[in-house]
Amino acid sequence: xxxxxxxxxxxxxxxxxxxxxxxxxxxxxxxxxxxxxxxxxxxxxxxxxxxxxxxxxxxxxxxxxxxxxxxxxxxxxx
Numbered sequence: 001x002x003x004x005x006x007x008x009x010x011x012x013x014x015x016x017x018x019x020x021x022x023x024x025x026x027x028x029x030x031x032x033x034x035x036x037x038x039x040x041x042x043x044x045x046x047x048x049x050x051x052x053x054x055x056x057x058x059x060x061x062x063x064x065x066x067x068x069x070x071x072x073x074x075x076x077x078x
Contacts, residue, residue, distance in 0.1 A: 023029065042050065
């Protein structure tokens with residue numbers, strides 16, 4: 001009786017992660033949940049919002065680079 005329970009537990013432990021991996025990698029799941037959600041967040045027709053977002057990211061990148069250069073300049077002087 002004990003061996004049968006252990007075999008059942010081992011099958012359960014192995015089948016659950018494999019089943020979850022198989023379910024989450026289905027193309028229908030990806031299309032339905034991920035792509036639709038991305039299209040809600042970044043609608044394809046709103047170029048003005050996308051341009052504003054790209055400009056914001058560029059300003060943040062430049063600001064970060066300037067801070068890093070300032071930090072390196074202070075460190076090199078010491």
